[in-house]
Amino acid sequence: MKENARIEAFSDGVFAIAITLLILEIKVPPHDSIHSIDDLWNGLIRLWPSYFAFFLSFGIILVSWVNHHYLFNILIKSSRHFLYANGFLLMTITFMPFSTALLAEYIGTDYVKPAVAFYCFGGVVNSAGWYLLLVTIHKPVRLISMGINEDMVAGVKRSTLMGMFVYIGTTALAFWFPIVALIINLLLWIVWITLSINAKSD
Amino acid sequence: MKENARIEAFSDGVFAIAITLLILEIKVPPHDSIHSIDDLWNGLIRLWPSYFAFFLSFGIILVSWVNHHYLFNILIKSSRHFLYANGFLLMTITFMPFSTALLAEYIGTDYVKPAVAFYCFGGVVNSAGWYLLLVTIHKPVRLISMGINEDMVAGVKRSTLMGMFVYIGTTALAFWFPIVALIINLLLWIVWITLSINAKSD
């Protein structure tokens, strides 16, 4: 228990820092490009790709943290396999400020396709990290009480796989319809939050 | 309890990081613009907008954290609604290093109006986040003990609404008198701290 408490604390730290570093990608309109009040208003409006990317990634990391939080609630111990799988998952979270900045920089340009494909591929790797973490709950050491929460873990595994397939799909889609791929990403976590909110709260 | 402990830990992380990232907006006077000791002194003095913006936002985030801290003291459990409302509130906090940097960049220029209006509007959204969070204390699941602390929550709701109206007012005011709007912001949290310090300490 105490052991898991510290893994949670470290993970919370990484989640909290990654989610807060997202703001560093939104750059103040540089002073020397502003020659009137309207310029500054336009400069702030032209930052919409940054606002959007910030909002999207904030939502994704928040949902990840909530899921992480509920997963840890049912664990009764940890293992080294779990520890390193968790580390890999955190690496995919830590990577998000970069792919978010990439998205923000190119979403409003002619070069949006690589940026969106890269971003969605990050989702594939993140899902793989989740799946790996879920596998280590049973192997090599059982980390949950026998017979309890099996359904829940199985359910999370299924939705993780489903999420992975959606991200694989949006990664491919990004080569033709990047904006559609992005909107699917956005819907994915809005649906996720809505569904989970309407599920029986614990 | 344990559940809330982790939400607190994550929230504390976000508050602590957002408040510390504020310092990144204060830029050291660039070496190539400094040709004498007096130049450096002047460079440090000309940073006053940055110091002011840092001080203002530090105070606002600190007051937010203190309130968050007292609110969690009376909760006995959490819900998914509460979790996501808290996430939205944290997003408005995370946004502050950007609006602070914007303020610092333009407060001493002719283009101060958009910067102050944007900053004050951030306060409106933040107040809305607080209000949303307070609503989830009763709906859909009751998160405080029956009959206890109802007055306190009602009181906090009232002052949150009042704060929101002040921020709406200063956002509008910023289009004509940005400096006055800023001073009201500054007074708002100084008054808040003074009042809360003089209230019966718990």
Added chain:
Amino acid sequence: MKENARIEAFSDGVFAIAITLLILEIKVPPHDSIHSIDDLWNGLIRLWPSYFAFFLSFGIILVSWVNHHYLFNILIKSSRHFLYANGFLLMTITFMPFSTALLAEYIGTDYVKPAVAFYCFGGVVNSAGWYLLLVTIHKPVRLISMGINEDMVAGVKRSTLMGMFVYIGTTALAFWFPIVALIINLLLWIVWITLSINAKSD
């Protein structure tokens, strides 16, 4: 107890972030200024002001954290006054990455005096923050058990005042002998660590 636990967690977060952000002031020698392997070695060596400033500030924040840690060990509750005094202290800690970057930029130049004076003045404000925090331990609410640890608090108050006078002295000294002022700063925390290590460990 639980209340103080969360103040500690928030404070630890701010200390940990401020101490880690120090590294951001050390900039990698820019690629376009490097034309040979020796250039890169020289570039790394010419970063000595940054290494020194990093080392100095890391030490000061670490000592502050250790003291903060021991102070909280003897507290049995908190008050709003204490909470805001602690917030002010944290603001002076949060400020350090800026004054450290300033020091690193100008320590090896002809404009070292303002940088050192500014840095030392930060120490004055930090000491004032400590003193204020120590005052709130007794007023308006008593935060330590009656009759216990009074000597310790009185002792810490004395050394805080002493530290403040040293910083006032080095701030003044920096206008004539900035390097001497810096060395005194460095010695101050080395002496502090040595003394506290040799004191009866608890």
Added chain:
Amino acid sequence: MKENARIEAFSDGVFAIAITLLILEIKVPPHDSIHSIDDLWNGLIRLWPSYFAFFLSFGIILVSWVNHHYLFNILIKSSRHFLYANGFLLMTITFMPFSTALLAEYIGTDYVKPAVAFYCFGGVVNSAGWYLLLVTIHKPVRLISMGINEDMVAGVKRSTLMGMFVYIGTTALAFWFPIVALIINLLLWIVWITLSINAKSD
């Protein structure tokens, strides 16, 4: 126990922040250098030194954190010597975002040797920090229960010394074969993780 809890929390904060700040060294390909979709793909591919350096340092800090975590599990109290030795260790961790950025900048250039040597030397200092920390477990105050875990501490000491010698070796090797030195670094922590995963999990 409570005391150690706070040292753990502070250390976890520093580990979590240092590991997350690594992402800041990966810079989005600048917009003005991109003139076609292929340019952006190439720009993302040319970032491989940054990805590699991120991955390497993430692994090293993660392994460090895991070891730190297991070490604290066996401690029953702390001392000021231990506290400052831990602070020194954290300083070497905090330094990693800089040496990682240095590595990322120069790994694909003709000037790779100083960057790798500097990076490996950071490993030497980090190992020295670990060794110092392990020494303070017995001196001046015993921080583990008599007769228990002695073998484990002795074993960790041995592997720390071995790690230090490997890093000294790779630092020297970097002057002739920097890439080989880097690969040894990479293997070192992959072997470490593999070994520790296959060891009896606790």
